[in-house]
Amino acid sequence: MAPKKIPTPQGLSKAVKLPELWRKSSEKSLGSLLKRLRKEVTKSRANLAEDDGLDWLKPRALLKPDDQEEVADADLEEEVGRVLTTINPQWVADEVAYHYGQGRFVVKPRPSYGKAYPLFVFQGTAIRKDSDEAKAQIAAGYGMVSFDDAGPKKAKVKKSAAEEEEEEEPEPEPAATGEEAKPEEDAVAEEEKPVAETEEPAPTEAGAEQVEGEEGEVAEEAEPEEKQEGDAGEEVIEIKPRVKKLANQFNFCERAALTYVFPRRSVDTQTIPPPRANYGSTALQSVIFDFYQEDYARKMKEKEDEKPKRMRKKTTKHAKSAQQIHDEQLAQRIREAWAILERLVNQNIYDDIAQDYRYWDDPSDEFREGMGSLLPLWKFQFEPMRSHAVCDLQWNPHYQDLFAVAYGSLDFTNQQKEGCLCLYSIKNPAYPEYAVITESPIICLDVYKETPYLICVGRYDGNVCVYNAQLTLEGSYQYKSDSVRDKHSNIVWEVRWGARMIDGEASFFSISGDGRVVQWAVMPGELQATTIITLTSNVPPIPGPDGTLVTVNSCGSCICFHPEKSEIFMVGTEEGMIHTCSLKYNRNYVSSVQGHHMPVYRINYNYFNNSIYASCAGDWRVKIWEDGRDEPLFMFELGSPVGDVKWAPYSSTVFAACTADGKVYVYDLNVNKYRPICVQAVVSKKTKKLTRIDFNARLPVIVCGDTKGTCHVLKLSPNLRVMCKPPKKAQGVDQRTLQIMKLDKLLSLVRDPPFTPGVVDEKFEDD
Amino acid sequence: MAEEGAGGAGGEKVIHTYPLIRHSDMSEEMRIEAMELSVTACEKYSQNNELAARMVKESMDKKFGPAFHVVVGESYGFEITYECTTICYMYFGGNQAICIWKCS
Numbered sequence: 001m002a003p004k005k006i007p008t009p010q011g012l013s014k015a016v017k018l019p020e021l022w023r024k025s026s027e028k029s030l031g032s033l034l035k036r037l038r039k040e041v042t043k044s045r046a047n048l049a050e051d052d053g054l055d056w057l058k059p060r061a062l063l064k065p066d067d068q069e070e071v072a073d074a075d076l077e078e079e080v081g082r083v084l085t086t087i088n089p090q091w092v093a094d095e096v097a098y099h100y101g102q103g104r105f106v107v108k109p110r111p112s113y114g115k116a117y118p119l120f121v122f123q124g125t126a127i128r129k130d131s132d133e134a135k136a137q138i139a140a141g142y143g144m145v146s147f148d149d150a151g152p153k154k155a156k157v158k159k160s161a162a163e164e165e166e167e168e169e170p171e172p173e174p175a176a177t178g179e180e181a182k183p184e185e186d187a188v189a190e191e192e193k194p195v196a197e198t199e200e201p202a203p204t205e206a207g208a209e210q211v212e213g214e215e216g217e218v219a220e221e222a223e224p225e226e227k228q229e230g231d232a233g234e235e236v237i238e239i240k241p242r243v244k245k246l247a248n249q250f251n252f253c254e255r256a257a258l259t260y261v262f263p264r265r266s267v268d269t270q271t272i273p274p275p276r277a278n279y280g281s282t283a284l285q286s287v288i289f290d291f292y293q294e295d296y297a298r299k300m301k302e303k304e305d306e307k308p309k310r311m312r313k314k315t316t317k318h319a320k321s322a323q324q325i326h327d328e329q330l331a332q333r334i335r336e337a338w339a340i341l342e343r344l345v346n347q348n349i350y351d352d353i354a355q356d357y358r359y360w361d362d363p364s365d366e367f368r369e370g371m372g373s374l375l376p377l378w379k380f381q382f383e384p385m386r387s388h389a390v391c392d393l394q395w396n397p398h399y400q401d402l403f404a405v406a407y408g409s410l411d412f413t414n415q416q417k418e419g420c421l422c423l424y425s426i427k428n429p430a431y432p433e434y435a436v437i438t439e440s441p442i443i444c445l446d447v448y449k450e451t452p453y454l455i456c457v458g459r460y461d462g463n464v465c466v467y468n469a470q471l472t473l474e475g476s477y478q479y480k481s482d483s484v485r486d487k488h489s490n491i492v493w494e495v496r497w498g499a500r501m502i503d504g505e506a507s508f509f510s511i512s513g514d515g516r517v518v519q520w521a522v523m524p525g526e527l528q529a530t531t532i533i534t535l536t537s538n539v540p541p542i543p544g545p546d547g548t549l550v551t552v553n554s555c556g557s558c559i560c561f562h563p564e565k566s567e568i569f570m571v572g573t574e575e576g577m578i579h580t581c582s583l584k585y586n587r588n589y590v591s592s593v594q595g596h597h598m599p600v601y602r603i604n605y606n607y608f609n610n611s612i613y614a615s616c617a618g619d620w621r622v623k624i625w626e627d628g629r630d631e632p633l634f635m636f637e638l639g640s641p642v643g644d645v646k647w648a649p650y651s652s653t654v655f656a657a658c659t660a661d662g663k664v665y666v667y668d669l670n671v672n673k674y675r676p677i678c679v680q681a682v683v684s685k686k687t688k689k690l691t692r693i694d695f696n697a698r699l700p701v702i703v704c705g706d707t708k709g710t711c712h713v714l715k716l717s718p719n720l721r722v723m724c725k726p727p728k729k730a731q732g733v734d735q736r737t738l739q740i741m742k743l744d745k746l747l748s749l750v751r752d753p754p755f756t757p758g759v760v761d762e763k764f765e766d767d
Numbered sequence: 768m769a770e771e772g773a774g775g776a777g778g779e780k781v782i783h784t785y786p787l788i789r790h791s792d793m794s795e796e797m798r799i800e801a802m803e804l805s806v807t808a809c810e811k812y813s814q815n816n817e818l819a820a821r822m823v824k825e826s827m828d829k830k831f832g833p834a835f836h837v838v839v840g841e842s843y844g845f846e847i848t849y850e851c852t853t854i855c856y857m858y859f860g861g862n863q864a865i866c867i868w869k870c871s
Contacts, residue, residue, distance in 0.1 A: 173861075275850070276851060277851050
């Protein structure tokens with residue numbers, strides 16, 4: 001006997017073909033199943049859909065994988081029965097194995113279920129209704145209730161399935177007993193089996209013969225199983241009837257819903273723990289004592305230091321470094337030494353002039369009754385300022401030999417880029433004592449009488465500054481107006497120191513071409529601006545480019561404070577108006593006079609009579625006014641624009657004027673009411689003009705500046721400074737009273753006839 | 768530093784009783800508070816350092832949150848870990864060392 005029977009070619013082919021068949025049948029059965037399912041679904045949900053139109057419940061198109069086999073619709077429609085057999089295609093029919101006991105090969109006992117081994121056998125409790133057993137039970141009074149009665153409300157599908165079961169169950173018993181063994185194997189097969197059985201008789205061309213073959217085999221193989229079945233059946237019989245009704249145990253419906261399981265997530269934050277540090281120490285009496293001693297010593301030292309601290313603070317502020325101080329001091333000492341040396345040299349050079357200016361008087365005056373002359377003494381020039389004009393000059397009120405000069409430019413078409421503030425001393429005509437170059441031309445200056453080293457200047461760019469002549473030159477200005485916030489928008493024409501403010505701060509006033517008079521309070525570290533008055537003009541508002549009306553301010557050109565009433569000041573404008581204003585009114589003028597027809601260059605109060613003032617203008621005229629009169633008391637035409645007019649500090653009736661044609665005019669109204677007592681050409685009228693003039697308060701000299709940066713110091717001849725001789729009746733009367741009396745006497749002559757046109761018409765012929 | 772001036776400035780034999788901060792990184796306000804508390808406590812329980820320490824600790828806990836530690840004594844050594852800006856090590860009365868710190 002062959003040890004192992006090789007499977008027949010037929011069996012092999014079967015085994016190969018089978019999967020195909022299965023697949024096909026399963027595909028077809030799947031199709032039919034789907035169809036049926038769909039039918040059922042539509043059936044069961046039809047009423048729902050009808051009621052609410054729930055479209056979403058309707059089945060949708062099936063999603064097909066791309067590689068799905070293409071099957072014709074006809075084939076899909078075709079109903080193919082699913083064939084399941086118990087035949088194991090792997091099973092070998094006549095397998096032998098060596099039996100050690102018998103010592104030979106024996107045919108292996110055929111396994112009852114092919115290669116399947118039952119692991120668990122569960123005996124069903126159901127019995128057939130029409131079996132003997134059931135009949136016996138029914139006869140015994142069980143199962144009186146029929147299926148229909150038991151579940152009248154069951155779904156149709158189920159019912160039909162149950163009916164099918166009922167119908168089909170009896171049939172297979174004689175034909176295919178092999179299949180009967182299946183329920184024991186698998187519970188799922190139970191459901192499919194009836195379908196398969198019903199399908200089986202249907203003639204399927206594809207697997208008809210195979211099915212037949214299989215069946216043949218099945219028939220063969222089923223025989224031993226039948227025996228077992230029979231055994232099982234006997235066992236079942238012994239089961240006692242347990243329930244009255246014959247309920248269908250599969251006839252139930254389970255419903256469940258599975259909801260989403262929300263994923264869980266844990267979130268936590270960890271903060272940085274507060275910082276920690278370690279510290280360790282030892283507390284001992286000795287340590288404590290020592291520390292107390294140390295602290296005490298420190299405190300004592302602090303106490304000692306407290307007093308000099310204040311002083312030290314001050315010193316530390318200035319002292320940048322000891323070396324610097326030393327250097328500065330050294331430089332200062334050298335500078336002083338050089339200055340002395342320079343003066344020595346100058347004194348030698350200008351020895352005769354130095355003698356003359358004090359002691360020499362022009363002897364010719366004695367023979368020229370009522371006429372005087374000017375003796376030129378020195379010329380002051382500062383080399384870098386050769387092309388600049390002397391825009392303002394003023395003797396220092398404290399030092400009789402010192403005068404301040406503002407270098408700027410009056411040539412507005414060719415304006416200089418920088419200016420200069422110089423202090424000259426007549427002791428050194430060669431070089432200024434103090435000179436500081438400014439970034440903008442200086443137009444005007446005023447020396448503070450209380451602290452004569454403070455000089456305020458008005459600049460061409462509209463700024464005002466305060467210079468401290470005591471500071472080193474590097475210090476430049478001490479105060480400066482804020483160029484952005486509050487500077488003038490036009491040339492500052494004149495600055496004048498005013499009275500101290502209520503809280504003690506010095507203040508000065510500036511007048512500018514922008515029509516504003518601004519008071520500047522010299523605060524520590526800054527200048528605080530207050531607009532006192534904005535000069536209005538009679539010009540109607542001019543329509544601007546975008547239709548807005550632009551009001552035109554009149555341009556201020558000079559300012560003059562009343563010597564006694566500190567709130568009253570006079571303002572000259574470029575239209576020739578002379579306005580009397582008060583600090584208390586910032587809108588209206590106290591009075592206003594059409595003084596000139598050209599810009600007013602200077603208004604100057606008489607030193608002896610506070611109601612008399614002189615004015616000069618570009619209209620060639622010098623006028624003497626009295627407060628409250630609209631017409632001048634005197635008027636003089638000088639034949640050229642008059643740059644400056646100043647009253648003499650020593651005489652109530654003497655004043656000097658300088659003109660653009662380079663001449664200085666000195667008038668003494670007491671001597672001659674119509675003509676000057678001295679006319680002297682100081683500079684060549686072709687190249688230079690005289691701009692400003694000033695009397696020295698104590699010395700009989702005047703200084704005048706020209707447009708080429710030169711300052712001329714001239715000595716007044718005796719005839720120009722005649723003092724009043726006290727009358728014999730009142731010998732003890734002082735000079736000042738006499739001067740006032742002299743002026744009053746003169747004025748009374750002019751006043752009585754209100755106005756003498758002859759004075760006006762008197763033209764100076766000397767030109 | 769302590770504002771209270773020293774006692775008599777009599778050369779060698781000067782007894783200092785004012786509170787004197789040896790080491791502290793507390794804020795100004797907290798330091799002054801701690802100092803005043805220590806002074807009060809040490810004056811109140813001048814014979815009992817334990818009670819003084821307890822008083823300071825409890826008051827500090829109330830004012831600045833819990834977990835303050837206070838040591839009051841005349842001679843001791845320590846090596847501590849503290850939360851920053853909460854230490855104050857001071858002397859008082861010329862012979863007492865008070866250490867206040869917070870650590871939770």
